[in-house]
Amino acid sequence: MNLRVHTILHGSKANGPGIRSVIWLQGCTLNCPGCFNPQTHAAEGGELISTDTLTRRLKAMPPETEGITISGGEPFEQAEALAEFLTRFRRQENGSVIVFSGFPKEKIETTPQYRACISLIDVLICGPYNQNAQTDHLHYLASANQELWFVSDRYNQADLTGLPTHEVFILSDGSVTVSGLGAIQ
Numbered sequence: 136m137n138l139r140v141h142t143i144l145h146g147s148k149a150n151g152p153g154i155r156s157v158i159w160l161q162g163c164t165l166n167c168p169g170c171f172n173p174q175t176h177a178a179e180g181g182e183l184i185s186t187d188t189l190t191r192r193l194k195a196m197p198p199e200t201e202g203i204t205i206s207g208g209e210p211f212e213q214a215e216a217l218a219e220f221l222t223r224f225r226r227q228e229n230g231s232v233i234v235f236s237g238f239p240k241e242k243i244e245t246t247p248q249y250r251a252c253i254s255l256i257d258v259l260i261c262g263p264y265n266q267n268a269q270t271d272h273l274h275y276l277a278s279a280n281q282e283l284w285f286v287s288d289r290y291n292q293a294d295l296t297g298l299p300t301h302e303v304f305i306l307s308d309g310s311v312t313v314s315g316l317g318a319i320q
């Protein structure tokens with residue numbers, strides 16, 4: 136099974152606790168006004184990567200990496216492949232898993248193919264981005280209507296409070312990437 140991936144970035148400090156590898160998936164139909172990542176919306180584009188290959192690529196994560204963060208695009212629009220990938224990742228690594236989703240918690244809980252992913256995730260940041268629901272980002276939400284869902288007991292609210300909200304990477308090809316609460320450029 137394949138996942139359509141937009142970008143993979145290692146060494147992030149603004150996508151959850153500790154140093155993280157971030158996987159932005161490609162494809163989102165939700166079209167939240169003001170979305171930071173419109174380039175991830177198209178169902179085509181990005182790179183189709185098998186869940187096996189993606190898991191093996193993550194063996195190259197820097198040793199200090201605390202876990203992975205999956206963002207979008209909308210991860211649950213590839214729910215079946217996401218569940219397969221996370222199952223493989225959990226077998227290979229001890230790292231934590233954080234997922235950003237535009238779907239509300241209730242929809243994730245009540246949709247069978249989405250629900251299959253839940254036990255593979257430590258923290259879900261869920262709900263559609265609302266550009267009119269301002270937040271100070273203190274509690275690691277891009278907009279105040281979103282919800283932090285601590286699925287496992289690995290993290291709690293304190294772990295996600297006061298984290299850096301944005302960071303800038305200069306990549307090996309000289310391009311600049313802004314990453315953080317919702318953003319990748």
Ligand code: SF4
Nearest residue numbers: 163166167170208237
């Ligand atoms: S904020 Fe997330 S869920 Fe909303 S349109 Fe952008 S990528 Fe999709």
